[in-house]
Amino acid sequence: MTNTSAFWPTLDTPTTRYTVQPGCGFLDAAYYAARHAVHPAIDLNAVTGSDTDLGDPVEAADSGRVVAVMWDSYIGGIVEIRHEDGSTSGYWHLRDIHVKLGEEVKGGDLVGQIGKGAKLDMAAHLHFYVKKAGVNLPANYWPSTHLKNRTACEAFVRENYHHPEEWLKARGAKRRIEDLQAVRGSPIRVLINDLEITGQLVQRPDSGVTVDARTETVRVYVNSREPVPSISIPALPLN
Numbered sequence: 001m002t003n004t005s006a007f008w009p010t011l012d013t014p015t016t017r018y019t020v021q022p023g024c025g026f027l028d029a030a031y032y033a034a035r036h037a038v039h040p041a042i043d044l045n046a047v048t049g050s051d052t053d054l055g056d057p058v059e060a061a062d063s064g065r066v067v068a069v070m071w072d073s074y075i076g077g078i079v080e081i082r083h084e085d086g087s088t089s090g091y092w093h094l095r096d097i098h099v100k101l102g103e104e105v106k107g108g109d110l111v112g113q114i115g116k117g118a119k120l121d122m123a124a125h126l127h128f129y130v131k132k133a134g135v136n137l138p139a140n141y142w143p144s145t146h147l148k149n150r151t152a153c154e155a156f157v158r159e160n161y162h163h164p165e166e167w168l169k170a171r172g173a174k175r176r177i178e179d180l181q182a183v184r185g186s187p188i189r190v191l192i193n194d195l196e197i198t199g200q201l202v203q204r205p206d207s208g209v210t211v212d213a214r215t216e217t218v219r220v221y222v223n224s225r226e227p228v229p230s231i232s233i234p235a236l237p238l239n
């Protein structure tokens, strides 16, 4: 059965779309090389980069109950939501929190706004993770703090956390424009599967790309997962 209530946690934003920050994927080797810590999450940042997504909405990845709301002196705002299958999605570094402990939420509901951590020393981004059913680690738990060995730490993370992108994909999380429109209506400023496009994307690329007429350049490139299909960008009149 296809889940119809799952959404990527950062979609309906003033910026065009979000992507995983380079080196900040799930158990990313580059993250370990730089910080000697494993990363059990994906860090989502607007493609416009750095702090341009500060304050952007963070939405529940699926329906569930809010099981943690806290402020950590380093992490900043934290929300966790437990879903029907027992898995728990987590949202870190929030500047503002818009849900209460125990509240029932639907996928796509606003849970908070993107922040920079409590000390405001990070580039604004969303740290998003999913703990497996039955895992009861504290909401501000960081798996590298006591497991110094990389192999042991990665094994621990794989045992206790889902790969967030695979979890979203398995749920049919909405990130495509027509899916969002069908479920939620406009607005439609979102990222599209594996294509990275600058400008204000307002239509699916495989049915033609339309960008905001004020956009001067449109650049399409391949991310690490899939080849980019051939896309022709129509010339746009400037008004």
Ligand SMILES: [Zn+2]
Pocket: 024, 039, 041, 042, 043, 126, 127, 128
């Ligand atoms: Zn992170």
